Amino acid sequence: xxxxxxxxxxxxxxxxxxxxxxxxxxxxxxxxxxxxxxxxxxxxxxxxxxxxxxxxxxxxxxxxxxxxxxxxxxxxxxxxxxxxxxxxxxx
Amino acid sequence: xxxxxxxxxxxxxxxxxxxxxxxxxxxxxxxxxxxxxxxxxxxxxxxxxxxxxxxxxxxxxxxxxxxxxxxxxxxxxxxxxxxxxxxxxxxxxxxxxxxxxxxxxxxxxxxxxxxxxxxxxxxxxxxxxxxxxxxxxxxxxxxxxxxxxxxxxxxxxxxxxxxxxxxxxxxxxxxxxxxxxxxxxxxxxxxxxxxxxxxxxxxxxxxxxxxxxxxxxxxxxxxxxxxxxxxxxxxxxxxxxxxxxxxxxxxxxxxxxxxxxxxxxx
Numbered sequence: 001x002x003x004x005x006x007x008x009x010x011x012x013x014x015x016x017x018x019x020x021x022x023x024x025x026x027x028x029x030x031x032x033x034x035x036x037x038x039x040x041x042x043x044x045x046x047x048x049x050x051x052x053x054x055x056x057x058x059x060x061x062x063x064x065x066x067x068x069x070x071x072x073x074x075x076x077x078x079x080x081x082x083x084x085x086x087x088x089x090x091x
Numbered sequence: 092x093x094x095x096x097x098x099x100x101x102x103x104x105x106x107x108x109x110x111x112x113x114x115x116x117x118x119x120x121x122x123x124x125x126x127x128x129x130x131x132x133x134x135x136x137x138x139x140x141x142x143x144x145x146x147x148x149x150x151x152x153x154x155x156x157x158x159x160x161x162x163x164x165x166x167x168x169x170x171x172x173x174x175x176x177x178x179x180x181x182x183x184x185x186x187x188x189x190x191x192x193x194x195x196x197x198x199x200x201x202x203x204x205x206x207x208x209x210x211x212x213x214x215x216x217x218x219x220x221x222x223x224x225x226x227x228x229x230x231x232x233x234x235x236x237x238x239x240x241x242x243x244x245x246x247x248x249x250x251x252x253x254x255x256x257x258x259x260x261x262x263x264x265x266x267x268x269x270x271x272x273x274x275x276x277x278x279x280x281x282x283x284x285x286x287x288x289x290x291x292x293x294x295x296x297x298x299x300x301x302x303x304x305x306x307x308x309x310x311x312x313x314x315x316x317x318x319x320x321x322x323x324x325x326x327x328x329x330x331x332x333x334x335x336x337x338x339x340x341x342x343x344x345x346x347x348x349x350x351x352x353x354x355x356x357x
Contacts, residue, residue: 007331059263059264063264063265067236069237073208073241074203075204076171077203077207080168082232083232084233
């Protein structure tokens with residue numbers, strides 16, 4: 001690690017603060033909107049819990065929270081895109 | 092600063108991008124075959140595309156003093172159609188002797204389907220039979236971790252494949268460890284919205300070391316930045332890293348991997 005903790009804060013705090021407020025505003029926006037949310041909102045909230053983890057693997061843990069945990073190939077690919085969160089078995 | 096852009100889809104980019112990359116110090120770039128944003132209708136469409144990759148783009152790049160190299164395949168996004176994939180696989184050998192062809196890529200998986208895996212295995216077989224380097228695309232977002240595991244299984248199963256001759260691209264924090272542990276090289280793709288940010292890519296170098304890793308822009312027709320590699324190098328400099336380490340990631344490492352084929356000459 002080339003930087004001290006102080007230098008990390010000096011260099012990245014404002015960027016992280018900006019992104020955190022954007023996340024807060026996103027959640028407010030979702031709550032203000034009408035209608036049901038799909039599986040992505042729950043996945044997002046579950047992933048946020050990983051930020052509280054003690055340790056140094058938060059990025060890894062957040063990525064895993066969004067990932068398909070199964071091991072078998074799917075039968076057929078019906079589309080090409082990914083939506084960012086695993087919908088669960090049978091979705 | 093000099094750098095190699097190891098993954099760029101220049102058929103989607105303007106001539107200004109070539110000029111900007113050359114100005115920033117790009118000496119060579121590598122263009123894997125990929126999905127055009129729509130499914131091509133026939134193998135003849137791929138034949139034309141492979142001519143673009145082996146004849147047209149090298150000339151565009153040369154106008155700016157950049158060496159252009161390429162990889163050939165049918166992208167996993169089009170691998171669900173087994174008949175088309177078989178036709179394209181039969182076309183690829185026609186282009187393998189072109190002077191700028193580095194190997195087979197970017198192959199891999201997209202949605203982790205059975206057909207995608209079969210086509211991946213066929214590409215691996217083609218590469219092994221012709222002693223080609225391999226460039227692997229790992230799936231996006233929620234499919235990446237599972238897809239990377241499946242890809243590593245396919246590669247491990249084929250005893251002809253030397254792991255050091257395989258680059259697994261688009262690694263992130265949850266896949267980089269398994270790729271390096273399997274003896275492969277890992278690529279970090281610097282995208283504005285998905286894959287890796289510059290800060291995270293540098294974090295991974297700090298945590299996993301600088302061996303068998305490169306950065307790439309993978310610039311194409313989507314949100315992407317042709318100058319992502321030199322910008323990340325600048326970010327690394329801001330953190331206080333030595334110039335020698337920066338040069339290793341953006342020049343020496345890609346040169347080392349790609350020089351495993353005689354075709355890669357700077």
